Amino acid sequence: MADLLQVRDLTTHFFTRDGEVGAVDGVSYSVAAGETIALVGESGCGKTVSALSIVRLIPEPPGRILSGKVLFDGADLLQLPADEMRLVRGGKIAMIFQEPMTSLNPVLTVGRQITEALELHQHMNRQDAFRETVRLLKLVGIPNADQRARSYPHHLSGGMRQRVMIAMAISCKPKLIIADEPTTALDVTIQAQLLELMRSIARDLGTATILITHNLGVVARYARRVYVMYAGKIVEHGPALAVYHDPRHPYTVGLLASVPRLDEPRKTRLAPIEGQPPDLVSLPRGCAFQARCSFYSGGCEGQALDLLEVSPGHYSVCWQGRKGREEWAKT
Amino acid sequence: MGEDVVVRVAGLAMHFPITSGLFLQRKIGLVKAVDGVSFAVRKGETLGLVGESGCGKTTVGKCVLQLYRPTSGSVFFEGQDLCRMSEGQLRQVRPRMQLIFQDPGESLDPRFTAADIVGEPMWIQGKAQGPAYRERIAELLSIVGLAPYMADRYPHEFSGGQRQRLGVARALALEPTFIVCDEPVSALDVSIQAQIINLLDDLQQKYGIAYLFIAHDLSVVRHLSDRVAVMYLGKIAEIAGRDALYQEPLHPYTQALLSAVPIPDPAVEAKRVPIILKGEVPSPINPPSGCVFHPRCPKAFGPCPTVVPVLADVSQDHQVSCLLYPPSWPPSAPP
Amino acid sequence: MTEAAAPAPVATVTRPRHTLWGDAWTRLRRNRLAIAGGSVIIVVALAAIFSPLITPYGFADQDLNSIMLGPTLAHPLGTDELGRDVLARLLYGARTSLAVGVFTQIIVVLIGLPLGAIAGAVGGRLDNMLMRFVDVMYAFPDILLIILLRAVFGGSIFMIFLAIGLVAWVNIARLTRGQVMSLKGRDFITAARVMGGSQRYVMLRHLVPNSLGPIIVVLTFNVPRAIFAEAALSYIGIGVRPPTPSWGAMIRDGYDLIFANSNLVLFPALSVGVLMLAFTFLGDGLRDALDPRLRR
Incomplete structure (x- = not known):
């Protein structure tokens, strides 16, 4: 197209x-x-x-x-x-x-x-x-x-x-x-x-x-398609269904988890993204989301922030993005 | 309703006059912002x-706190009618009923430091003495998740979410039993909203504070409330326990509201057909006759433009004001 | 993994800290004209205070042997028709001008600020009455009022302050009222009421402090107007009494001798002009510096 x-x-x-x-x-x-x-x-x-x-x-x-x-x-x-x-x-x-x-x-x-x-x-x-x-x-x-x-x-x-x-x-x-x-x-x-x-x-x-x-x-x-932005960069993009059902960036995971949904049973507690958005004047080295990321691991500072294709047409800048949230949660 | 009620509002009405003329102000109309509203908030619960x-x-929130003196009706707080109190008497009661604002930037004096903001209620009430005062400020800051070293910062040095935390700390300072939360998260980003909602939830668990939680976001209200009242054009359309209201909304307006909320899931959205209401909310200066919702109501029928429905029990703890339900018919006009 | 229950970790703010006044000062410092204006005002003030150290002559010392001199080493700006040193008279005259500028504004603040704040905070009928009074004062011709006051109360220098102050407070009253009214609807004022703050408390603690920015700016602009008003009064002969020097009186006296010795008009006129400009530039700078919309 x-x-x-x-x-x-x-x-x-x-x-x-x-x-x-x-x-x-x-x-x-x-x-x-x-x-x-x-x-x-x-x-x-x-x-x-x-x-x-x-x-x-x-x-x-x-x-x-x-x-x-x-x-x-x-x-x-x-x-x-x-x-x-x-x-x-x-x-x-x-x-x-x-x-x-x-x-x-x-x-x-x-x-x-x-x-x-x-x-x-x-x-x-x-x-x-x-x-x-x-x-x-x-x-x-x-x-x-x-x-x-x-x-x-x-x-x-x-x-x-x-x-x-x-x-x-x-x-x-x-x-x-x-x-x-x-x-x-x-x-x-x-x-x-x-x-x-x-x-x-x-x-x-x-x-x-x-x-x-x-x-x-x-x-x-x-x-139909969604681009998720964080701190001046696109951190994940792809078809809406893929991004919502199988988010491959911890920020997207966090965003989706933090909103209460009317179609689901009421949760007793919301899962917010802790912390504050970073100051755009002094961003950390590597991923800007690392300080708030619940899947943070030692390797996050040194990573280049290129969009990786995690499934057809679906990209994420998270270097662990190919894993997906189930595997993140294990580590 | 027994002794566990903190706030009981009965027949509350707030009409603002519209005046014209510079010297001799003439009344040319009335805005019926609130028109006959009754509800109760029980100890430690949240009424959305x-x-x-x-x-x-x-306006209801401001009338409850007597920031507007209502045109008629009563507001009972811990058994006393606030509407019959003088400003001086009210000042005695105010520490126990507080307010959290929508815009955390607007609600903090830009020339006060965080410590001043949180400590201000204590100065006003003459409780700001000695080391206990500094300690209390540090304690309040830590309760809302702010670090003590931030005490000397000014509001503009905080992010939106942190400012709202300051607003919460200030509301807590005098150990209130009741807090009106007026759209406390609608000015915040999604990820921060959840932080503040959890904070409000924790505080209620810990201190047993009752909330009147005013919001337009139905999913946030469902998350926080025990009971929910839906207002339309100055009147309560429906009031019920949270699960009853969200699972079985009775009033056509509640049904339309719920269906209009987009769900963050493309697969779910693809299958939903929202009820699209016709037109816009009419002006409260000249509200429609009969049921105020009838011009937009998808289920309006014969008597709606003429008969004014009353808020009545349709089932246990579920009141609705709609002529589709026989209890809502006024005694003078039987169905 | 016990993260979820702990209070939110808080990111440290790495930017330099600013208070509101500190911010305004930073902005003011970057405005060269304002800083130049402020410096001129400070130099003039110091010269006025320490004038006995700068010139050996008193403002009334007459030396009939040296009348109407041009600039010389002994008299850097020359002498007038009575043999008085022009520099000495200018320096002592600066005292009058600055005193007029400052004391009138004190009177203006003492009357205008409370009246404006009360009218704005209380509102309703009281506001209506106070403001109609202000309108009447506003409509009254200034110079006429000053002449009347001088005629009734006589001619000490304090009467000049009072006279000029009494016509200038209406602006501040109006401004304060406007500021207070616009602040009154803000949430932090409501917050103070919800805590049980009395009307007086809210006014003194929140309304007035937050109105000060624009008031300071207008006061700064008012100073040169007061200085000019005093000069004008002296010029028409109802200002300070001779031999007390004032720049306006010096211009008037020199005017008669302008063809004999133009310096007698030139120097005081220049002084008035420079000082007025200095206050205007400073006021301009303050207005930009204190404007909250410029915050970034």
Whole structure:
């Protein structure tokens, strides 16, 4: 399958007073046309920064993309001149953020914000753009779409605003949508509505999606392939089923064990990952997870952090990853 | 309900006026954030309070602690009605009922050190003297899993999980019998959430503290609670023992909530068909008539838009407020 | 393997430690203009305090044999029409200016901070009443009020402090109220109430200390305004009484003789300008340094 997007060895650092923060450190991933992948990890693991680096929205300074390639549709986005990059952003690649209020202009009607994009990217005239906007708002399930198009962002609820963001994202028929925690600020019933909507839209329009989230349940419902990030690196990736049922990195094992599940009998005690995420300014030698790892063994400091194929299409950076958790537990 | 009840809330209502005008403020409406809520929390147990944003669960927590003075109803704490107490009298009771906040960064004064934060309840209550005070701080820090050398650090030097531990230590300082936990883990990362949940669990076992655990995450609530109340638009929709509620939810809203929670397992998810509710939560300024849930309810039928259901026992320790169940019919309008 | 029951192991923080004030100081230190401004203020203050050591002349010593001199070795900045040493008068005048700057701000803080804090913390009707009073004070023309106060209470230098202070406190009151109101909704204030802290306790322990940053900035900006106000008062002849020197009075006196000896205007005017700029730069630096949004 031809990849729509290939990120290779992407490295983005932030230069702060406390030192150089390796927010994203040699990250590679790929998305096929029409495919949905998920980047999972906890705050500060670099999942958002890696996605913002793709579309070059890293604030500089303090951030800087130090190296890597982002091959999209045959071109390296990191080498594109700024004005061509602007056409890619919002045109071929659309973004949906956690808090729609920050990405909507409060003094423009929601309709105007969509027609503006249509006029810019699709060269439509005003009337056509408005008609298209109403059609899009209907498509994302906004009732009374032609009236809603004339209202301002603050008149809408959080769920409705996120629907507007989705309408805006799909307005230019993008090939890729980057959705950064799109449902985190919303309630579960609204989250369920929106995930259903995003799934049907991606299916109908053939759009590829990168879903960035910390919620393991959302990933399970939504994504086919999963990349797990920890401390700026991808520590494990593979088909969702394989990663969830046979995790080969102790961090993934820990994450899955630490969330209570509604479909299983209630445990008397949760099994958290002890300790705190590491300080990205001063990472330990070798594996960044070693201090919290319950399968730590003497060899962990000296290991190179390359992704090893542990089963077809399933990779882990843990040097003991071929063993799996049963064997880890024995040692 | 006998003497083992720590907190009993009866007919609690909190209505916020909406005013307009600069000088002569006129009331132009009422937000019925909480409207007739009753429940009890027993000694050493956890009552989970779940619902979506705007359902009034946080307001209930603040009313119980009298941070808002309720519009009507009573809150009995250890047998005394807090709603009839003056601020001065309340200050005497406050040490025994504490609060743990959602955002651990927001809830700590940025200019206080860890020792000051944990020790503050003791100064306020005039118990901060001598070496015993320093010892108590060190003890509290170690109870919540922080090292004593961290006592002189400021909140911004701690990670989110550690800040929440500080918040817990502060709540414990005065040896309360009851703690309101208002979304205590929702701002934390998954792996850290489990640490704090276990900590809260351990403390309850050790000190027999009762919790009112307010959260929107149903799986976390199931893990920690003995009984669970589900709120919708200022009212309790269903309240039951944990296993009864999660295994046999009766109210259509509870059923929809439970089915909307994604399960972290792709194989399970592939087979599930979540109940997708129509529309959004209506405004509490102008709530729907009859049963407040009827516009979104997949099982709504004839009387729902007109008859207001009452919260009533459907089985042993399982109360529901839904017209599908005959006990919920108000006496004036028989089914 | 007994790991699970033990309290969570805690990772040591390896970064250098910062307190909030320490952080602000680090940021301030990196702002060259602010440091330059601060240095100028310190130099002027030291010169004012130790002026008898710098110049042999008193501010009122007249030497009728050397009138209206240009700069000479004996009189580095020359002399005025009464034969008084300009440098000596500038140095002693600095005392007046700095005293005006500092004491007015003390009065401002003493009135504005408690009123603002109480209005913000208590709220309701009291807040409404206090703030309407502040509005009235705000709307009243400053210079007119000062002239009135001077006319009623006479002309000691303390009356100048009082007069300038009495018109300047409204800004601080408003600012403090705004700060307190925005802090009041924060969780750590609720936390203090839950512990049983009284309103007074919450105000003194949490609300006021956390409001100080912006207040300090505004006070720093207020100082040059007060200095200028004193200079303006002296210029129109209702400032300090002669022979006490003040930079404003020196400018006024020199103005009549500007064609005979322009130094008499130039030096005090330069001094006022430099000191005001110094406070403004320092205030700018403090604003950036104390802004919590810049924390990283």
